[in-house]
Amino acid sequence: MYRLRIKDNLEAGDLGKTWHVSQTGRTDSQLLANVPDNVEHHEELHHNEVQERNRPPSPPLPPLPLEAAKTQQHWPANDWQVAQIPAIPSWQRVYQRLLDWALVWSDNELQRALASTLPGVHVDEVALTIWLTQTYKRYVRAKQVEHPPGRVDRCYVPPNIADAINIAVFNGRHGDAKVMLRDLWAPFGFDGMPRLLIVLARHRRDANHYVVHRFALPEGSLTTYDTYPEKTLADGRPLGWWFAIQAAWPNAIYPQPDNLVQKIIRINRPMQLTVDNSVAAAAIWRNLIMGSKAERSVDLVRLRDLINTEVKSLIARKELGRLSVLGGKSQWEDIPP
Incomplete structure (x- = not known):
């Protein structure tokens, strides 16, 4: 008690x-x-x-206002906080664009693209876009890692985008074409405007006929390279690209509408097969991107094998779910040029 x-x-x-x-x-x-x-x-x-x-004295109040204190407050890192995405170089942004397209392409489209790279078959648009994007990525990387770093002054337009731009300019939708052109330059982190636009596109609506357009912005000139052995009708849609180009990069020098000229150069290769027309056009495109002459000879059989390897590699990445450049060793995982 x-x-x-x-x-x-x-x-x-x-x-x-x-x-x-x-x-x-x-x-x-x-x-x-x-x-x-x-x-x-x-x-x-x-x-x-x-x-x-017995209570200890309270700490003094912070001298900053409440809102300023909130902005300068440093919270400890927690597991649930989202990590900041690091900046990636320009060539990896180009590669990420290809991975984004692979996410949209169906498995049937990719399998058809792979089948089109076999001998005796016309290489289709998807397979060409895959190889062109990988080649352009290597061109950008070579420019930016050399000492001193060079300036990327060439903008590439793959067949899937070129066909959409041709349709847009043919129907007078130059604003849509302008957006598509800017989307192939500004998101990659390039400054200013390109000096050259190197385009691989279908001629008219022919499935087996591809040509290369070279737009030189400072000179205001357009040159089209063609290796198709048969006679075809002219395609005046590339001239309509100038309106979209001028809207995308207004500081360039452009010819007056009355002076727009399309120069067509036909490269005669007697030993070239008809089914190899798209591969031959891709070889011309690569020569222009790398700064070589358009008529420089290229082994089309080996080039077809390289396109086949690129398509296989992209299909494997999609099957593994590795469609992001931030997901491992993808920075250097590619086929040597």
Whole structure:
């Protein structure tokens, strides 16, 4: 049993008395007779006072305003915080564009593209786009890693985008064509405007006839290279590209509408098979991107094998779910040029 007894306390301030618990042998009724009605109130006051006296002083308030303090507050890193995506070089942005397209292409489209790279078959648009993008990526990387770094001054237009731009300019939608051209330059981190636009496109609506367009922006000239052995009708849609090009890069020098000229150069290769027309056009495109002469001879059989390897590699990446350049060793995983 315990009882409460009153004891004078000089440190208690205005209270003057404190209650102390001591053990006793008396009964409950005897204890309760001596306990005043306000025991619990005095105990609570004394307990609060002791806590206030023993509490350490509060830190000073920050001198910054509340909103400024919020902006400068540094929170500890947590597992659930989203990591900031690091900046990637321009050639990897080009590669990521190809991986984004692979995400949209169906498995049937990719399998048809792979089948088109076999000997004796016309290489289709998807397979050409895959190889062109990989080649352009290597061109950008070669320019930016050399000492001193060179400037990327060539913009590539693969067949899938070239066909969409041809349709847009034919229907007078130059604003849509302008957006597509800018999307092949600005997102890759290139400054200013390109000096050359190197385009691999279908001639008219012919499935097996591809040509290469070379737009020189400073000179305002257009040259088309063709290796198709048979006679075909002219295609004037590339002249309509100048309106979209002028809207995309207004600081360039452009010819007057009355002076727009398309120069056509036919490269005669008697030993070239008809089914190799798209591969031969891709070889001309590569020569122009790399700064070589358009008529430079290229082994089309080996080039077809390289296109086949690129398509196989992209299909394998999609099957493994590795369609991001941030997901491992993808920076250097490519086929040597």
